[in-house]
Amino acid sequence: MATGNAKATKDRHREILDAAARVITERGLAETRISDIAEQAGVSPGLILYYFDSKDRLLAEALTFANDQFYLRTSRETRRMATARDRLRRLVELSVPGLLPEYGRLDEWALWIEVWVRALRDADMAKDREILDERWRAQLADIIRSGVSSGEFSSDTDADELALRIASLIDGLAIQVVLNDSTVTPERMFRTCMEVAAHELGFELEPASA
Amino acid sequence: MATGNAKATKDRHREILDAAARVITERGLAETRISDIAEQAGVSPGLILYYFDSKDRLLAEALTFANDQFYLRTSRETRRMATARDRLRRLVELSVPGLLPEYGRLDEWALWIEVWVRALRDADMAKDREILDERWRAQLADIIRSGVSSGEFSSDTDADELALRIASLIDGLAIQVVLNDSTVTPERMFRTCMEVAAHELGFELEPASA
């Protein structure tokens, strides 16, 4: 073969997914055109459909791809923290839309909401979402379990149940925040999450740190 | 004038909104065509745009219209309950997708998710959503306040904060349920909501009732 070794093809694939994720984040699924993605990726529209069977397939892949990235990032970040409380705190911080300046742009949460809409009628997407969500909840449950066994946390409720509660609370609050609800600021979301966690997991909140 | 008295016009308006809401619930915003709405309403496509300036405007109105209906229904239902605990319980029941057989079809939650997506980029929709949500949280906060003053509940946390916590938990859990997450059944969602509420509001859960 010529240029086209497997490596280059894989890169293009990824580049296009990345471009697609960026366009979707910015314009929304409904307003995303193939030509937008092509422009964002710096290639011609025709090439997009050379690498993907259809626009629909591409969009679906892009959504799970982007959310996967987010998971990998949080996973990498929390792994290095020493205590379960720090890991939990960091996980919450990373979950609050717009709390941390880094990786600024419109939030990954926008993509999640798009996933939900699509998953309503697309069984494959629903399955992918469930896997992603399960993994996310497991990450939280692991932190809880490690905190319980280290004595940082104490609760007579099952760790998976606690993880479900906290994860769901985060989801619900993040919606308001990402939609700019005037009564739910990022700071308030963070505080609420930590207070509920402290309450459920039986630990004391340190007195207001930056 | 002829047939067209203000009453008839108002009815048509409402009929079309209702038809639109049904179609959106079934097919999703993205797959909703004007002709679908016309068919559902039993009129010609042309008439739709006789009553509404554009498809977009119609869809936006339909979304808030439908969610308004849901609010009115829960509000009417809970008003007649005697204790704050019963009102809370009923509110949660009505919030769990697919828990009660009545008003069966695909859930209002599907519409909420569509609202969220739209609100991400449509400031008017975002404003409407905030108003709807605020009203919903206020309903919950009122129940909490009445329960506290009647001595059924006890908590040293602000009622609005508690309402935010419970409402957000409901939102987050409802997403999983409406998307058929295999680990979050309607029954589990109900139980989790009631347990958290009992924990936060300091009341005892009665031993498993139907």
Add this chain to the structure above:
DNA sequence: CACGCGATTGAACGGCGGGTCAAGCTCGGG
């Protein structure tokens, strides 16, 4: 009973955008 006006129809228009394709490019191997 005829007139008129709002309600209603459905055919036609227009453009937007997904998908196709034939032609050119590029680079590594022979």
Add this chain to the structure above:
DNA sequence: CCCGAGCTTGACCCGCCGTTCAATCGCGTG
């Protein structure tokens, strides 16, 4: 240095809707 397989292009096709509009209807009024 030339060949060819894959990569890349961008013009084109075509179906799908949102929207427009001229024509028709039908009821209440004079």
